[in-house]
């Protein structure tokens with residue numbers, strides 16, 4: 263019996279050494295130490311032994327069990343460590359591999375247009391002024407010489423929040439607010455921002471778009487100052503050889519009012535599809551600040567004068583980048599937006 267026990271111990275230890283994973287170790291444990299295993303069988307058979315032999319045999323069986331159990335635990339620890347190392351090996355990073363390219367975004371074409379215009383005017387000593395997009399009727403219309411019932415209000419139908427509150431139709435209320443704030447002091451600002459109209463969206467109209475307006479007020483501000491400023495703007499946005507022309511127009515808040523055209527940057531004035539074969543492209547509206555607007559904001563229209571202009575950022579971007587549908591700017595389609603990577607300067 264002792265011989266049998268020794269043999270079982272050797273077998274169990276050999277199988278523990280041979281086991282290559284935790285499952286195999288467990289199989290060995292069940293086979294040799296389990297309730298139905300040979301060692302348990304041996305213990306059960308101890309009843310047949312003489313009373314003198316029993317304690318000796320009992321001690322032997324226990325020693326074998328302890329030895330096998332100790333070996334089993336050691337093997338479990340070793341195999342677990344191995345498994346962790348293998349896992350780490352598998353998950354290790356090959357630092358010599360080239361990195362995955364991170365897709366880099368770029369500025370939105372409208373943002374670029376606005377920033378270019380801001381840069382130009384800041385370099386000419388203008389400040390950038392901003393104001394609320396949800397505006398009072400007073401600042402959006404009345405302070406700009408557009409009293410309630412004025413027919414020109416129809417051209418700028420908007421979204422009303424209440425009778426007296428609306429989504430601004432232009433950034434001109436920022437001008438009105440600045441004039442009120444400066445209390446007769448000279449002003450030189452541009453106001454970029456979102457504006458809203460109740461237009462049906464199509465290739466050239468959007469119910470929301472970006473405007474950049476400018477306002478200069480001071481002594482002896484003349485039409486020629488306006489013309490020189492617009493000329494600098496046209497050259498900055500469309501090239502140094504652009505010429506401008508001013509045509510008479512009407513806006514309630516300026517008098518006189520003008521539309522500014524630039525000589526076509528595509529054909530140079532000969533006529534093409536961009537300029538509709540006229541050689542000129544309409545760019546923006548401008549004019550000398552109406553005396554009523556000055557007076558309403560507390561300026562003495564006999565002592566100071568000023569000019570104002572308003573540019574649609576979308577119109578500039580469409581012309582500059584050859585975009586044929588204004589809606590492209592708002593759909594967030596990366597196929598459209600990624601085209602501006604190349605020209606990012």
Ligand SMILES: [Zn+2]
Pocket residue numbers: 526527528529530531532533534535536537538539541542
């Ligand atoms: Zn042309």
